[in-house]
Amino acid sequence: MPDSGTRPDLAAIKEAAERISGLVHRTPLLRSRSLERMFDGKLHCKCEHLQRVGAFKARGAANAVFSLSDKELGKGVATHSSGNHGAAVALAAGTRGTQAWVVMPENAPAVKRRAVESYGANIVSCRPGLANREAALQKLVDEKGVQVIHPYNDYRVIAGQGTVALEIMEQQGDIDLLLVPVGGGGLLSGSLLVIKELRPQVQVIGIEPACADDARQSLDSGERVIIDSPDTIADGLRASLGDKTFPIIAELVDDIVTVSEDAIRDATRLVWERMKQLIEPSAAVPVAALLEQQIELKGRRAALVFTGGNVDLDRLPWQQREGP
Amino acid sequence: MPDSGTRPDLAAIKEAAERISGLVHRTPLLRSRSLERMFDGKLHCKCEHLQRVGAFKARGAANAVFSLSDKELGKGVATHSSGNHGAAVALAAGTRGTQAWVVMPENAPAVKRRAVESYGANIVSCRPGLANREAALQKLVDEKGVQVIHPYNDYRVIAGQGTVALEIMEQQGDIDLLLVPVGGGGLLSGSLLVIKELRPQVQVIGIEPACADDARQSLDSGERVIIDSPDTIADGLRASLGDKTFPIIAELVDDIVTVSEDAIRDATRLVWERMKQLIEPSAAVPVAALLEQQIELKGRRAALVFTGGNVDLDRLPWQQREGP
Numbered sequence: 001m002p003d004s005g006t007r008p009d010l011a012a013i014k015e016a017a018e019r020i021s022g023l024v025h026r027t028p029l030l031r032s033r034s035l036e037r038m039f040d041g042k043l044h045c046k047c048e049h050l051q052r053v054g055a056f057k058a059r060g061a062a063n064a065v066f067s068l069s070d071k072e073l074g075k076g077v078a079t080h081s082s083g084n085h086g087a088a089v090a091l092a093a094g095t096r097g098t099q100a101w102v103v104m105p106e107n108a109p110a111v112k113r114r115a116v117e118s119y120g121a122n123i124v125s126c127r128p129g130l131a132n133r134e135a136a137l138q139k140l141v142d143e144k145g146v147q148v149i150h151p152y153n154d155y156r157v158i159a160g161q162g163t164v165a166l167e168i169m170e171q172q173g174d175i176d177l178l179l180v181p182v183g184g185g186g187l188l189s190g191s192l193l194v195i196k197e198l199r200p201q202v203q204v205i206g207i208e209p210a211c212a213d214d215a216r217q218s219l220d221s222g223e224r225v226i227i228d229s230p231d232t233i234a235d236g237l238r239a240s241l242g243d244k245t246f247p248i249i250a251e252l253v254d255d256i257v258t259v260s261e262d263a264i265r266d267a268t269r270l271v272w273e274r275m276k277q278l279i280e281p282s283a284a285v286p287v288a289a290l291l292e293q294q295i296e297l298k299g300r301r302a303a304l305v306f307t308g309g310n311v312d313l314d315r316l317p318w319q320q321r322e323g324p
Numbered sequence: 325m326p327d328s329g330t331r332p333d334l335a336a337i338k339e340a341a342e343r344i345s346g347l348v349h350r351t352p353l354l355r356s357r358s359l360e361r362m363f364d365g366k367l368h369c370k371c372e373h374l375q376r377v378g379a380f381k382a383r384g385a386a387n388a389v390f391s392l393s394d395k396e397l398g399k400g401v402a403t404h405s406s407g408n409h410g411a412a413v414a415l416a417a418g419t420r421g422t423q424a425w426v427v428m429p430e431n432a433p434a435v436k437r438r439a440v441e442s443y444g445a446n447i448v449s450c451r452p453g454l455a456n457r458e459a460a461l462q463k464l465v466d467e468k469g470v471q472v473i474h475p476y477n478d479y480r481v482i483a484g485q486g487t488v489a490l491e492i493m494e495q496q497g498d499i500d501l502l503l504v505p506v507g508g509g510g511l512l513s514g515s516l517l518v519i520k521e522l523r524p525q526v527q528v529i530g531i532e533p534a535c536a537d538d539a540r541q542s543l544d545s546g547e548r549v550i551i552d553s554p555d556t557i558a559d560g561l562r563a564s565l566g567d568k569t570f571p572i573i574a575e576l577v578d579d580i581v582t583v584s585e586d587a588i589r590d591a592t593r594l595v596w597e598r599m600k601q602l603i604e605p606s607a608a609v610p611v612a613a614l615l616e617q618q619i620e621l622k623g624r625r626a627a628l629v630f631t632g633g634n635v636d637l638d639r640l641p642w643q644q645r646e647g648p
Contacts, residue, residue, distance in 0.1 A: 316637070
């Protein structure tokens with residue numbers, strides 16, 4: 001893994017915003033009258049499900065890829081994320097005219113394979129399991145000299161994801177609460193670096209599935225806890241914090257809240273029904289926390305991030321009560 | 325049926341916009357990079373699925389209800405539409421502090437009943453069939469003296485729906501093509517009255533399901549054709565043109581195009597997947613016409629109306645291939 005630079009500050013995140021502005025959308029903030037009435041406060045929803053590739057991941061991948069020199073880019077880039085980050089790396093690489101390789105287990109769903117292919121990536125199949133994926137990725141580094149773009153444990157990626165919070169503050173600077181889903185922690189750490197420098201009085205809360213509560217456990221124990229392959233419907237939040245994201249979150253976050261699988265399903269459906277926005281379950285955890293009254297909105301002005309909208313429409317979250 | 329005034333002109337539709345501005349949202353126009361690439365032209369989507377009650381119907385109902393005097397409103401309003409118009413009448417009546425009655429067949433889906441109830445309407449059950457619904461409505465008129473708000477064959481409703489086109493022209497005045505779903509024709513006739521006075525060079529095309537093609541047949545024969553209970557997945561487009569909407573459409577429309585049920589399903593799914601916008605099948609007919617290459621977008625600047633977003637999430641359009 002090459003060096004990903006140093007921990008970004010607000011200035012670095014503003015530079016990232018500039019760097020990626022030609023590729024990513026400035027997504028809208030949406031409000032919902034019925035959700036605001038339900039939770040009795042202001043709720044501005046940052047629509048990253050309307051972002052390129054359908055997820056905020058477009059930002060971090062673009063910042064990392066665009067930070068590379070033409071020489072570094074010459075041999076291509078690679079990742080072993082088969083989700084939104086894989087598509088994001090492929091898009092950014094294609095924009096810069098270089099190749100992207102995405103390592104995927106041979107049992108990955110065809111729908112994910114097609115999505116990554118549709119952005120022009122080369123797929124490298126491997127046997128299932130993290131060790132096999134990492135070995136396949138290392139082989140690409142050794143044989144082709146590709147640059148690896150990690151989905152979250154990379155300061156350039158963290159800076160890119162931080163541009164979400166930067167835009168929220170430009171669009172609605174008077175919020176007093178920001179709710180962010182937590183998987184590997186790239187979006188949360190990037191957001192904290194923006195908010196705590198720009199307007200530290202804004203409370204920032206991370207939300208994760210109770211059955212993938214590595215961030216909560218890490219905060220409690222003071223040491224980074226890793227949960228291997230947790231089983232949650234919020235498939236974008238299965239990763240554990242990395243050694244670059246954990247220290248930022250431990251230092252700056254106001255709280256980490258966990259939510260049940262049922263609340264995640266109910267929240268996803270609520271947003272589809274009331275807001276007509278097709279978000280993926282990972283994006284619904286802030287609303288799940290409101291539904292479970294773990295976070296009180298009454299009289300407050302909150303923003304939350306709808307992190308992505310990539311869902312298999314043949315198998316909806318509420319048609320999977322039997323477990324993922 | 326009371327008189328609904330005279331055929332509205334642009335000035336009347338501007339007055340309607342003013343009248344309803346406190347109740348309805350000014351909905352956004354959304355573009356989709358992937359749809360624009362697919363169809364090779366500009367495509368501005370008017371998001372009436374984000375409107376109050378989840379459909380443009382909020383506009384016409386509000387204009388009709390708000391046009392009534394306090395005395396006329398005193399005894400309440402009524403309709404026999406069990407779809408979006410029923411909810412819209414209930415919302416408008418509640419806002420003006422009067423009662424709404426909605427006549428529904430006793431076999432109506434519970435989900436529709438709950439939706440209408442949630443807006444505060446009184447539900448009057450009747451046996452299935454249009455004659456029974458009309459008889460139940462007439463009974464309300466005779467016994468309670470309610471004002472009937474027809475879902476489309478009412479000039480006040482037509483003027484309200486016309487405010488959709490007025491907003492589109494304010495938001496994106498340089499379009500050369502407007503695509504509008506056609507059921508009873510309220511939205512299409514209102515849109516025509518705006519466009520053909522404001523910017524007559526804009527081509528306005530109505531789109532309807534091939535198996536509910538009363539507008540196409542009416543235009544061809546020069547006489548209003550009524551199709552009784554057509555069987556289409558686009559449940560908001562089952563009505564036939566009324567004697568107030570047909571003459572406006574016959575005089576002003578550029579064309580009526582019909583689309584297949586498969587194209588409607590595919591278009592609905594395409595918008596969900598690519599735009600992450602949860603629209604109902606009735607709202608997808610313009611995209612269906614593009615998919616079937618019945619309308620050519622190449623090099624043009626088009627707007628279309630996403631008319632509504634009320635879908636039963638337990639029974640998706642593409643899970644109903646066996647027919648509605």
